[in-house]
Amino acid sequence: MQDYDFYIASGGGVTIGGGEMSLQTDFAVALFSECKKMMLNTAIETQGTTPLANYQKLAPVTDTFLFDIKQINSEHHKALFGIGNEGIRRNLEWLVDSGANVIIRMPLVRGYNDSFDAITGAIDYVQKLAKRGNIRRIDMLPYHQLGRKKYERLDMPYPITQDPSYSSEELNQLETFFTQFDFDIRLVRH
Template structure:
């Protein structure tokens, strides 16, 4: 990821990159740094290491379970005192299920609480592996209508619902989360349909609550750093007054529904 506003155009990264991803070119009469997104980064981190302005970041790195446990255990006393623990998010964390299970198995040996954030989009087998070592599943439902879900994301939601229902039926501790994006999934039909589905499903097991997550723009900067156009052209953020109205609406349901304000 590249931050143009931090770059001083020194060219050091150009000289050390073995893949030729970094280059300088003239723009508006001045030399500027650019990243060739058509070339493949090999993840050597040489550009990141030589950049004195912290304008370059290689996101992600290979780690072992023991390396992560060493980091986690630095705050062990705090986790035990607070009841906190380790949450694995993503991306989609269930794409690395075997690693997550290995890490959580070590966490459970140390009596640490474990949680995952998931969209529920991978195979049921992954959730069956995760369930024995996971204390809480933070499970996203983005659109309850399968046809609308397919229009938005390219797939229906049958597999997602199957995974959620299996977790509930197996006795897993679940918090359902629903991102709210104006014009995409925030119609009363979409919201009430999701709430009704979760309420009925909760009769079969332990769904603690629904967290409603209003759209925010915290990810916009990442698109800029990746030289990608932001896919939402109009700002669908909610005003404080609209958030108040949503909270009033959620209060009418006989279920714990929380609006998470950013």
């Protein structure tokens, strides 16, 4: 592997993401098993929507799960995504109870999941869950338009007509708001 020395020196490794990688569980387990033989860190990005059995297979070879919580209220989750979040929460709770390292990621999209109740509900849920296991932090990911250029290159209309991005002032207010919680919450700026 060309960058092996860099990965070892930096503590870096291999992250599988894009779409829902846990749908490719057998491939991910095989790849991560080889990574573990080389002493490389492994991580998987997941929405948590696949069957629990997939996470049970992935857990022994995955160092960190980057786990999305998009909407903590199950009814709102169903309205936005077509399914409730009970299975997602079950998978996350199993990972935490099994001792997996988890980083929660919450995409923030204006008007969809950035209300006071949605944000504080998710944070409260994660704080309670963290008492049972190793949730390292919450990364809040404000909406951005980095994907707009891809649509333009593909000559496709961008599906979001109104820009729900946050201003610098709004991001500063969110960061200040997060300091009231006794938990590591990071606002990821793009």
